[in-house]
Amino acid sequence: MKKNLTLSVVFLVVILMLAACGSEKGQEEQNGGKNTADMNVSFKAPERVEAGQKLEYSVTIEKDGQPVRDADVIVHLEMADMDHGKNGFRGKMESPGIYKGQAVLPMGGDWIAYVNVKTDGIETTRQFDFKAEGDMMFPEEMKKAGLNEDGSIQNPDF
Ligand SMILES: [Cu+2]
Missing domain, CATH: 1.20.5 (Single alpha-helices involved in coiled-coils or other helix-helix interfaces)
Structure with a gap:
């Protein structure tokens, strides 16, 4: 025993x-270990991001100067100093190396996009700051936009 x-x-x-x-x-x-150092990930938010609007974001991925196809791309959108739960999107490849997705942000302020990329057994997460305009959405507006009251999305697919 x-x-x-x-x-x-x-x-x-x-x-x-x-x-x-x-x-x-x-x-x-x-x-940035040797596997991902040569992987170039960029994130683009619309020129003007406004709370409450469904907007499109895009991620571009290159490795050794070539577009990376068919990667798993998940973007978590989080406020810099507040927790709104899970918001963001699963990126869909629209053309070689370019992944897009849509999201509604519950309020204006400083946001951070955590872009997680998985491809060929390599995984990396890169971080990008951006700003959003506007006040906090009302609970009814959030519901209509597919958000919970804390600003997280109702049916995340990631
Ligand atoms: Cu907030």
Whole structure:
């Protein structure tokens, strides 16, 4: 019985170490490790972003100067100093290396787009700041726009 317990503890420690290694590797890649350093990701918001409007955003991805096709692109839109839950979109490739999606922001202010790209076993997340105009939407307006009262989207597909 005691031996079993010892084995369980050893097993648990090994699992934890493996998990830690895994996340460290993830961090390395996210910080521009050799796999993603040559991947160029850019994010474009409309010239004027207004709260309450459904607007289109685009992400351009290149690697070694070539467009990256068929990547998994997920964009989380978050306010710089406030939590509105999950908002953003799953990018759809509209032409080689160019991914687009739509979103409604619940209020004006400083926003950050976290662009997560997965392709060929490589994953990277890049961060872009942008501003939105306008006041906070009313709860009824949010509902109509497909948002919950905190500004998160009702049926996220990501
Ligand atoms: Cu806010």
